[in-house]
Amino acid sequence: xxxxxxxxxxxxxxxxxxxxxxxxxxxxxxxxxxxxxxxxxxxxxxxxxxxxxxxxxxxxxxxxxxxxxxxxxxxxxxxxxxxxxxxxxxxxxxxxxxxxxxxxxxxxxxxxxxxxxxxxxxxxxxxxxxxxxxxxxxxxxxxxxxxxxxxxxxxxxxxxxxxxxxxxxxxxxxxxxxxxxxxxxxxxxxxxxxxxxxxxxxxxxxxxxxxxxxxxxxxxxxxxxxxxxxxxxxxxxxxxxxxxxxxxxxxxxxxxxxxxxxxxxxxxxxxxxxxxxxxxxxxxxxxxxxxxxxxxxxxxxxxxxxxxxxxxxxxxxxxxxxxxxxxxxxxxxxxxxxxxxxxxxxxxxxxxxxxxxxxxxxxxxxxxxxxxxxxxxxxxxxxxxxxxxxxxxxxxxxxxxxxxxxxxxxxxxxxxxxxxxxxxxxxxxxxxxxxxxxxxxxxxxxxxxxxxxxxxxxxxxxxxxxxxxxxxxxxxxxxxxxxxxxxxxxxxxxxxxxxxxxxxxxxxxxxxxxxxxxxxxxxxxxxxxxxxxxxxxxxxxxxxxxxxxxxxxxxxxxxxxxxxxxxxxxxxxxxxxxxxxxxxxxxxxxxxxxxxxxxxxxxxxxxxxxxxxxxxxxxxxxxxxxxxxxxxxxxxxxxxxxxxxxxxxxxxxxxxxxxx
Amino acid sequence: xxxxxxxxxxxxxxxxxxxxxxxxxxxxxxxxxxxxxxxxxxxxxxxxxxxxxxxxxxxxxxxxxxxxxxxxxxxxxxxxxxxxxxxxxxxxxxxxxxxxxxxxxxxxxxxxxxxxxxxxxxxxxxxxxxxxxxxxxxxxxxxxxxxxxxxxxxxxxxxxxxxxxxxxxxxxxxxxxxxxxxxxxxxxxxxxxxxxxxxxxxxxxxxxxxxxxx
Numbered sequence: 001x002x003x004x005x006x007x008x009x010x011x012x013x014x015x016x017x018x019x020x021x022x023x024x025x026x027x028x029x030x031x032x033x034x035x036x037x038x039x040x041x042x043x044x045x046x047x048x049x050x051x052x053x054x055x056x057x058x059x060x061x062x063x064x065x066x067x068x069x070x071x072x073x074x075x076x077x078x079x080x081x082x083x084x085x086x087x088x089x090x091x092x093x094x095x096x097x098x099x100x101x102x103x104x105x106x107x108x109x110x111x112x113x114x115x116x117x118x119x120x121x122x123x124x125x126x127x128x129x130x131x132x133x134x135x136x137x138x139x140x141x142x143x144x145x146x147x148x149x150x151x152x153x154x155x156x157x158x159x160x161x162x163x164x165x166x167x168x169x170x171x172x173x174x175x176x177x178x179x180x181x182x183x184x185x186x187x188x189x190x191x192x193x194x195x196x197x198x199x200x201x202x203x204x205x206x207x208x209x210x211x212x213x214x215x216x217x218x219x220x221x222x223x224x225x226x227x228x229x230x231x232x233x234x235x236x237x238x239x240x241x242x243x244x245x246x247x248x249x250x251x252x253x254x255x256x257x258x259x260x261x262x263x264x265x266x267x268x269x270x271x272x273x274x275x276x277x278x279x280x281x282x283x284x285x286x287x288x289x290x291x292x293x294x295x296x297x298x299x300x301x302x303x304x305x306x307x308x309x310x311x312x313x314x315x316x317x318x319x320x321x322x323x324x325x326x327x328x329x330x331x332x333x334x335x336x337x338x339x340x341x342x343x344x345x346x347x348x349x350x351x352x353x354x355x356x357x358x359x360x361x362x363x364x365x366x367x368x369x370x371x372x373x374x375x376x377x378x379x380x381x382x383x384x385x386x387x388x389x390x391x392x393x394x395x396x397x398x399x400x401x402x403x404x405x406x407x408x409x410x411x412x413x414x415x416x417x418x419x420x421x422x423x424x425x426x427x428x429x430x431x432x433x434x435x436x437x438x439x440x441x442x443x444x445x446x447x448x449x450x451x452x453x454x455x456x457x458x459x460x461x462x463x464x465x466x467x468x469x470x471x472x473x474x475x476x477x478x479x480x481x482x483x484x485x486x487x488x489x490x491x492x493x494x495x496x497x498x499x500x501x502x503x504x505x506x507x508x509x510x511x512x513x514x515x516x517x518x519x520x521x522x523x524x525x526x527x528x529x530x531x532x533x534x535x536x537x538x539x540x541x542x543x544x545x546x547x548x549x550x551x552x553x554x555x556x557x558x559x560x561x562x563x564x565x566x567x568x569x570x571x572x573x574x575x576x577x578x579x580x581x582x583x584x585x586x587x588x589x590x591x592x593x594x595x596x597x598x599x600x601x602x603x604x605x606x607x608x609x610x611x612x613x614x615x616x617x618x619x620x621x622x623x624x625x626x627x628x629x630x631x632x633x634x635x636x637x638x639x640x641x642x643x644x645x646x647x648x649x650x651x652x653x654x655x656x657x658x659x660x
Numbered sequence: 661x662x663x664x665x666x667x668x669x670x671x672x673x674x675x676x677x678x679x680x681x682x683x684x685x686x687x688x689x690x691x692x693x694x695x696x697x698x699x700x701x702x703x704x705x706x707x708x709x710x711x712x713x714x715x716x717x718x719x720x721x722x723x724x725x726x727x728x729x730x731x732x733x734x735x736x737x738x739x740x741x742x743x744x745x746x747x748x749x750x751x752x753x754x755x756x757x758x759x760x761x762x763x764x765x766x767x768x769x770x771x772x773x774x775x776x777x778x779x780x781x782x783x784x785x786x787x788x789x790x791x792x793x794x795x796x797x798x799x800x801x802x803x804x805x806x807x808x809x810x811x812x813x814x815x816x817x818x819x820x821x822x823x824x825x826x827x828x829x830x831x832x833x834x835x836x837x838x839x840x841x842x843x844x845x846x847x848x849x850x851x852x853x854x855x856x857x858x859x860x861x862x863x864x865x866x867x868x869x870x871x872x873x874x
Contacts (some may be wrong), residue, residue: 536862641809642749642801649797660772 002075004050008043008087009120011036012080015037016116017074025107030098030105032485034114037094037119041087048083048207051075052494052552055507059129061309069132073124077497077507078262080337084128084253085345086248090119092473093247096353097240100360111151115241117144118249125252131190133182134256138176142220145249149237160237168229170217176256179212183263187645195263197530206264211270213260214278222255224282225314227305232287235365239356244299244437245302248351251341254311257336258502265503267323269420275316275355276424280431285613288583290627291445292610293578296355296365299446300348303391306435311337313428314406317413320421321487323502331510332409332517334502340402343484348398350477354384357470358450361463365392367449369460372485374451376463379471381451385476388443389651390481392544393436396528397481403486408517435482438579444496445575482532486525492518497582588613664705668698669788672822673763676795679815680755683745685807689733692811692818695792696725699818702825717836721821728761729814734852738808740854750802758802759795762820766791785822792819804865806854810847 011166015036022029051058055078064071075083097115101108121141128134147167150162168548180190186205198205219226231252234242286305293299314337321329357380358373359365374381390397410432413425449456455461465471484491492514499514500507558564580589588611596604675695682688692695699722703714737743750758770787796816800809 058777150851642804645797646801649801650796652793656769657765 002047002058002073003300004043004047005075005083005123006060006072008040008047009123011043012116012120012123015040016113016120019109019116020113026105026108029163030101030112032096033109033116034098034372034636037112037116037399038091038117041094041119043093043106044087045091046633047075048087050078051080052077052084055494055497057310064610066132068184070130070191071133072129072191072193073127073133074192075127076501077494078255078258078501079126080496081342082251082493083123085120085342086122089244089247089345089349090122092476093240093244093349093353095283096243096269096356096473097238098237100240100356101469102467102469111148111238112389114144114147115244118148118244122249122252128276129192129194130416131184131192135173135177135180138173138252138256141252142166142173142494145233145237145241145245148445149233149245151238151241152236157238159234165229165233168219168226172216173220173347175212175216178391179216179260181462182212183207192259192263196504197359198263199265202602203268206269207271207547209260209264210267212259214420217253217257217260218278219646221250221312221320221540222282222305222308223250223278224305224309225618226286227282227286228612228619229302231298231612234352235297239297239359240373241351242300242356243349246301246352246580247345250304250308251345254308254315254341257315259564260500261319262504263282265322267319267660269320269323272316272318272320272323273424275319275419276428277316279309279312279314279316280427281309282306282312283431283640284438285586287435287442288580289610290610291438291442291583292580292589292608294357294367294572294586294608294610296370296446296450297352298365299367299442300351300355303351303401304344304348305441306439307340307348307391310403310406310432310435311340311344313337313432314340314402314409314504317406317409317425318499318502321409324418324421326421326510328513329409329413330503331496331513332405332412332471332498334499335406335492335510335514335517336402338495338498339405339488339491341401343390343398346477346480346484347387347397350383350474352388353470353477353536354380354387357466357474359465360466360470362457362459364457364459367446369457370450370455370458370627371566372451372455373460373463376455376461377451377465377467379474383474384451386478386481390485392440394445395524396441396532396561398484398488399481400524401485403432403436404521404524405517408520421539425608440581441579442576445572449570449572449575456515456566456569461495461605486529489518489521489525506580512537549630573606586613588616664704666784668702668705669822671698672792672818673784673788676792676815677756677759679799679811680759680795681752683748683752685737685745685805686734687742688745688808688811689730689737689805692814693726693730695815695818697722699825700725700819702822706825720837720840724840725814725818728844729847730853732847733807733810736851736854740807740857742805742807745803745808748808750798755802758798762794762798763787763791765831766794789819789823792816792822793851795819806850806857806865808849810854813850814843814847822850 015032018036019029019033022032057074059072059074062071093116097112101111118141121137121144124137125134125141128137146162146166149165150158150159153162179614182205183195183198185197186191210377214223215226219229222230230246239243283306285308286302286309289304290299290302294301312334314335317334317503318330318333320336321327321331321333355365357377360369361373361377362370364370367533386397390399393399393403407429410425410428411502413421414429416425441581455463492513496510496514497507499510580587588608590611592605592607594605665691672695673843675691675698679688679691679695682691697795703717703721704710706714748755769790771792775786793816796812796814796819799812802807824836826861842862
């Protein structure tokens with residue numbers, strides 16, 4: 001079991017090193033890098049599934065000469081669940097990346113090396129059982145993803161995005177480090193096993209650890225307002241990496257948060273209120289910001305903020321249930337959040353791969369320059385449609401299943417007499433409904449403008465579908481969307497142990513409410529299956545009726561206007577404008593308007609730019625202040641070796657004199 | 661043997677001051693070589709006396725610091741065609757004064773420094789070693805030519821070696837040799853660097869390297 005996992009690590013490490021060493025031979029390097037990533041991910045997947053199936057808990061220690069460190073890795077229900085997400089998505093994105101990067105072979109050797117290292121780092125984060133090992137894996141993951149984001153470093157905007165990411169991830173890591181130092185001093189060792197004995201160690205201590213974990217891990221997960229790196233880094237990275245970053249890497253933040261909760265629980269009610277608050281703000285802000293975007297991958301990145309918000313809603317609900325000892329609520333909240341993590345990995349991975357496919361075919365991510373792609377790229381259009389429907393939480397697909405669990409939990413919470421639970425649960429229901437509606441609007445915009453209508457530029461009109469290596473993973477993920485949507489009830493038994501690990505109580509407590517939810521999901525799945533069947537029958541009937549008749553395509557009636565162009569189509573901005581006007585106070589949308597003038601207007605233009613409100617209003621002032629503070633110290637940096645040696649000598653002497 | 665140890669330490673101090681007062685690079689190298697030989701002799705007169713181990717150590721130190729390093733550095737300055745340290749940051753007179761000041765500080769520190777029980781009875785060892793370390797740093801800071809800075813580095817290392825030998829009588833042989841190897845590699849690399857820099861830039865002034873910074 002663990003052997004399988006270790007073998008996966010070894011394959012990833014060797015494959016990554018091989019891809020970097022062989023970069024003089026592009027085909028061999030790409031083949032080795034992608035092949036080892038797929039093989040390693042499949043091995044890891046096997047070990048994770050085996051652990052989930054047997055509902056086991058394994059641990060393995062190795063000798064390690066590191067102060068405070070111990071090379072202990074372990075796999076339990078929670079780790080295995082996240083390993084499933086990480087390895088599953090990694091295998092598919094590696095296949096996709098093999099096709100996606102084919103054009104720029106010759107410079108992908110290092111990219112494949114970092115890809116393998118990233119998968120390894122994420123998996124180690126999920127299985128580390130020692131604080132130091134965890135931090136090392138965390139850094140490996142952050143740095144390798146930084147290099148992947150900076151893949152096209154010759155472009156200035158990519159460099160800027162990569163730096164933003166690096167700064168953000170290290171600010172988060174600083175809080176994580178502080179948290180582990182505090183936990184380690186309290187527990188007397190950095191082993192997770194000892195930290196788990198801290199339960200009920202004092203309210204202030206637990207609250208402090210919780211706050212540090214929310215900030216530190218929330219930066220990685222992308223909670224508002226710490227999400228600022230997300231809309232920068234995801235569009236800048238190659239698309240298969242965006243899929244992996246958004247689908248799997250940001251989830252490690254949630255995993256780590258859950259693992260820490262298992263050390264310092266049971267929670268107080270305000271922890272749940274805080275996470276529900278974060279979830280509402282992140283979800284609404286993410287989806288409204290996404291509506292305002294013109295860049296397809298940036299739009300998807302904001303939807304990651306939204307979906308992390310939905311997962312946070314589930315976590316908050318779970319915490320409320322745990323703090324009140326209401327195990328039904330805890331089970332539904334935590335299980336909903338976990339299932340949403342899996343679902344988001346599937347549909348957001350799919351959507352990023354589709355966006356990559358569009359970028360690959362047309363060379364642009366600008367929504368307003370695309371259009372009419374469904375005719376030229378049917379597979380991409382179909383899979384994007386499935387992913388879009390799933391992310392909006394529509395019934396036959398997987399997004400619905402996890403949101404259903406959270407809704408169910410929230411409605412059970414609303415029924416309770418306790419206002420501390422009922423009020424936040426009611427707010428949760430309202431926010432989740434609003435988020436779902438706005439997400440549907442946003443994807444109606446994205447799908448409609450990109451895939452329907454006529455191509456708005458030459459590139460869009462010439463687009464062609466990518467190679468099989470790209471289409472295959474997209475189809476597989478689309479199939480997974482349907483499969484999880486229909487078979488969510490069968491996943492319930494695997495979620496109970498993971499929830500049990502978070503709360504540190506027997507999994508049997510959670511099995512019963514989850515089984516109940518599973519029965520409801522089964523009914524819904526049957527209805528959905530009937531719906532799919534009916535649709536298929538209708539399609540069959542249509543094909544039958546049309547058989548033998550001529551089907552022609554003709555231009556839309558243009559009221560006799562003689563010179564229509566593709567640019568006269570309804571644009572994404574115009575589609576989103578009424579909704580954006582509603583939320584204008586919370587966004588920073590700059591508009592540049594040059595209205596037509598005179599009786600025979602010549603030139604007129606209109607452009608909107610959506611800046612990130614958190615970046616402009618919160619982080620820009622802070623960083624400007626810190627920058628001005630530090631620029632006063634610039635004189636210290638003389639640039640002469642002599643002066644630096646002098647600093648060292650004077651410091652040494654001063655310390656000696658001071659100490660004696 | 662305290663007399664011998666104190667004698668060697670006194671000689672080290674005199675060489676330090678001489679190094680601060682000279683501008684000719686060839687003489688600098690000679691001074692540092694002489695200092696290296698004296699440091700090499702220290703293990704022989706330390707508390708463990710003349711044994712096979714100390715003899716071996718002394719031979720290795722003297723061979724490296726007395727013969728190999730001066731050769732490397734002489735070759736480097738011949739290759740780079742420099743003779744003198746001109747216009748240092750700190751003039752010769754002021755350097756000497758600073759050196760005397762550092763000597764005073766060293767004695768003060770030596771008197772107050774808490775030492776392990778096995779500390780040597782010889783009076784000059786601790787202040788002498790600290791003074792050598794500080795003067796090595798002073799040379800690195802105040803001189804411009806790369807060769808002089810390597811000399812400063814070697815003086816610093818001599819000081820550390822003297823301190824180690826004098827204060828901890830039984831440092832394992834392996835560690836001593838390891839340190840020696842490190843120093844050897846460092847000087848080797850630095851000599852090559854000096855040569856390369858002079859080839860590229862027609863001078864070996866370390867202060868003008870700051871023009872390379874971005």
